[in-house]
Amino acid sequence: MTHEIAVIPGDGIGQEVTPAAVDVLEAVDADFDFVEGDAGDAVKAETGEALPAETRDLAADADATLFGAAGETAADVILPLRDVVGSFANVRPARSYPGLDAVQPDTDIVFIRENTEGVYSGIEAEIDDGVRTLTRVITEDASREIAEFGFKYAKQNGFDDVTVAHKANVMRETDGLFLETAQEVGDSFDIDYDTALMDALAMHLVMHPGEYGVVICPNLAGDMLSDLAAGLVGGLGLLPSANVGEDNALFEPVHGSAPDIAGQGIANPSAMILSAAMLLDHLDYGDEATAVREAVEGVLADGPRTPDLGGDAGTDDVTAAVVDRL
Amino acid sequence: MTHEIAVIPGDGIGQEVTPAAVDVLEAVDADFDFVEGDAGDAVKAETGEALPAETRDLAADADATLFGAAGETAADVILPLRDVVGSFANVRPARSYPGLDAVQPDTDIVFIRENTEGVYSGIEAEIDDGVRTLTRVITEDASREIAEFGFKYAKQNGFDDVTVAHKANVMRETDGLFLETAQEVGDSFDIDYDTALMDALAMHLVMHPGEYGVVICPNLAGDMLSDLAAGLVGGLGLLPSANVGEDNALFEPVHGSAPDIAGQGIANPSAMILSAAMLLDHLDYGDEATAVREAVEGVLADGPRTPDLGGDAGTDDVTAAVVDRL
Numbered sequence: 019m020t021h022e023i024a025v026i027p028g029d030g031i032g033q034e035v036t037p038a039a040v041d042v043l044e045a046v047d048a049d050f051d052f053v054e055g056d057a058g059d060a061v062k063a064e065t066g067e068a069l070p071a072e073t074r075d076l077a078a079d080a081d082a083t084l085f086g087a088a089g090e091t092a093a094d095v096i097l098p099l100r101d102v103v104g105s106f107a108n109v110r111p112a113r114s115y116p117g118l119d120a121v122q123p124d125t126d127i128v129f130i131r132e133n134t135e136g137v138y139s140g141i142e143a144e145i146d147d148g149v150r151t152l153t154r155v156i157t158e159d160a161s162r163e164i165a166e167f168g169f170k171y172a173k174q175n176g177f178d179d180v181t182v183a184h185k186a187n188v189m190r191e192t193d194g195l196f197l198e199t200a201q202e203v204g205d206s207f208d209i210d211y212d213t214a215l216m217d218a219l220a221m222h223l224v225m226h227p228g229e230y231g232v233v234i235c236p237n238l239a240g241d242m243l244s245d246l247a248a249g250l251v252g253g254l255g256l257l258p259s260a261n262v263g264e265d266n267a268l269f270e271p272v273h274g275s276a277p278d279i280a281g282q283g284i285a286n287p288s289a290m291i292l293s294a295a296m297l298l299d300h301l302d303y304g305d306e307a308t309a310v311r312e313a314v315e316g317v318l319a320d321g322p323r324t325p326d327l328g329g330d331a332g333t334d335d336v337t338a339a340v341v342d343r344l
Numbered sequence: 345m346t347h348e349i350a351v352i353p354g355d356g357i358g359q360e361v362t363p364a365a366v367d368v369l370e371a372v373d374a375d376f377d378f379v380e381g382d383a384g385d386a387v388k389a390e391t392g393e394a395l396p397a398e399t400r401d402l403a404a405d406a407d408a409t410l411f412g413a414a415g416e417t418a419a420d421v422i423l424p425l426r427d428v429v430g431s432f433a434n435v436r437p438a439r440s441y442p443g444l445d446a447v448q449p450d451t452d453i454v455f456i457r458e459n460t461e462g463v464y465s466g467i468e469a470e471i472d473d474g475v476r477t478l479t480r481v482i483t484e485d486a487s488r489e490i491a492e493f494g495f496k497y498a499k500q501n502g503f504d505d506v507t508v509a510h511k512a513n514v515m516r517e518t519d520g521l522f523l524e525t526a527q528e529v530g531d532s533f534d535i536d537y538d539t540a541l542m543d544a545l546a547m548h549l550v551m552h553p554g555e556y557g558v559v560i561c562p563n564l565a566g567d568m569l570s571d572l573a574a575g576l577v578g579g580l581g582l583l584p585s586a587n588v589g590e591d592n593a594l595f596e597p598v599h600g601s602a603p604d605i606a607g608q609g610i611a612n613p614s615a616m617i618l619s620a621a622m623l624l625d626h627l628d629y630g631d632e633a634t635a636v637r638e639a640v641e642g643v644l645a646d647g648p649r650t651p652d653l654g655g656d657a658g659t660d661d662v663t664a665a666v667v668d669r670l
């Protein structure tokens with residue numbers, strides 16, 4: 019069965035790493051039709067819209083979407099796209115790789131970030147001169163959905179501990195609901211889990227990342243803690259992510275458009291290729307996903323490496339080396 | 345002139361490290377009257393109130409307050425106390441010390457955390473079954489006050505760079521106001537400053553803490569990022585903090601009541617003693633503050649050390665060693 023894959027390179031290094039991921043997907047034994055769409059600063063400059071309706075429709079109709087990065091307009095592109103694919107879970111694995119410099123080489127954590135609410139509600143108001151509010155929304159449904167997803171993910175992927183992040187001592191009603199619901203779900207699974215205040219968790223993740231497996235988080239906490247973990251393993255160039263919905267999904271590197279190095283052909287394509295591996299897993303090409311991951315790991319270990327990892331190879335060299343290993 | 349210092353040890357190791365800080369304050373050449381008050385889990389169990397009115401009044405009337413820690417009731421104690429002293433700024437220095445194990449030994453950052461609003465508004469509601477909201481409040485006044493405090497702090501303490509943390513790409517109105525206001529203030533100071541998305545900042549702080557000086561943050565971001573930095577320098581046992589208002593202030597370690605080690609006499613008093621040094625600075629005992637800081641640094645370098653730093657000394661040994669060096 020042919021799967022239709024929407025491909026949205028976006029801006030900056032998105033234009034360089036997205037084709038790399040497509041090259042890899044074309045090299046594995048899978049039946050994909052790629053259809054490309056525009057989004058980001060460049061298309062906004064031309065058309066006035068960062069996310070044109072056609073691109074939106076493309077993602078809505080595809081079996082899955084690969085998204086590169088966007089510049090200034092990142093939020094205008096990625097937040098609606100996450101919504102278009104109906105994604106409630108943002109899955110962000112952060113792991114260190116042998117042979118690569120890392121602040122904490124013993125890191126292998128998957129952040130399961132609630133992807134629809136919290137302070138991402140978009141509900142803001144100026145209620146008086148110089149007084150503005152944002153409505154942080156937490157629902158039992160979304161909390162249950164992300165917790166169930168997270169605990170199931172841990173089970174299926176062989177993690178034996180789960181941590182639920184929250185700040186229920188301050189956000190008593192909202193994070194209280196998030197926490198309670200996650201605990202209810204956790205109690206129904208046969209797995210060890212802990213709960214942790216998100217501030218204390220930030221400290222513990224820095225000091226003892228090896229003690230963590232799956233971390234289930236409210237939206238913004240997941241955003242910050244997964245970036246923190248990116249710092250532990252050597253930077254955003256290595257972190258893929260999946261935005262998972264009921265029957266659609268979008269895959270993107272955690273990094274942005276990196277205007278400082280865009281156009282030079284030196285962007286690290288690993289995060290994007292690993293995002294493509296997550297896409298393969300999602301569409302039930304498990305063996306191919308594993309092969310891609312092993313190929314990336316091999317290249318990370320033996321080179322070639324892009325400058326962000328201390329090498330002097332280009333995006334194309336790294337991509338060719340990954341394809342070679344498949 | 346005699347200053348009245350309210351002393352609120354609280355729960356757990358608060359009972360052990362607070363007397364240590366008082367010992368140090370009694371050893372320097374300053375004229376203090378100490379008056380003690382109760383707060384926390386223990387007094388709540390007895391009286392039903394975590395923060396009795398007398399303790400509240402004590403803090404309100406004193407020239408400054410030393411607070412240890414509270415257990416389960418931490419938020420019920422510390423949030424009202426911060427309010428009682430009218431503190432708008434939470435100052436949290438995080439630095440690594442020579443000779444101590446640290447994830448990042450080159451860290452010397454002061455977080456200036458907005459201390460009154462953001463998601464700490466306390467305004468929450470259940471608007472429907474399973475649907476709860478929290479009102480995140482950002483005002484121009486509080487944003488200006490914290491930014492002015494932060495830039496002035498940087499100037500006065502010899503920092504030559506300031507970073508303003510925000511998430512204005514998502515929280516456009518609220519953090520937009522925080523960011524704009526801080527930029528306006530920053531532009532009026534003769535100092536280099538940058539702005540940073542709080543997620544990207546979490547990553548950069550982990551990888552390159554040496555590039556940061558003063559970091560001005562909204563309330564919860566400051567909570568999380570300063571704990572992150574505690575992880576970089578070796579844990580909460582080293583981080584003091586000041587809650588600064590117009591004409592009152594409260595000083596507390598960033599750590600909590602640590603029930604796991606409470607009652608054993610092995611708690612690290614450094615964070616609490618360094619908080620007392622911040623109190624000395626605040627009351628214009630600058631030389632004494634420097635002397636205390638140098639004494640703590642000397643003891644951290646040469647010992648004795650408590651178990652959290654790999655030693656086997658007790659709280660009293662460390663305190664005596666600090667007093668000895670004064």
Ligand SMILES: CC(C)[C@H](C(=O)O)[C@@H](O)C(=O)O
Binds near residue numbers: 097513514
């Ligand atoms: C660009 C921004 C809206 C986005 C987010 O906050 O989710 C980004 O930081 C991310 O983590 O993908």
Ligand SMILES: CC(C)[C@H](C(=O)O)[C@@H](O)C(=O)O
Binds near residue numbers: 187188567598
């Ligand atoms: C106990 C809690 C309310 C408090 C906070 O969130 O400010 C604590 O985490 C801190 O950082 O002092």
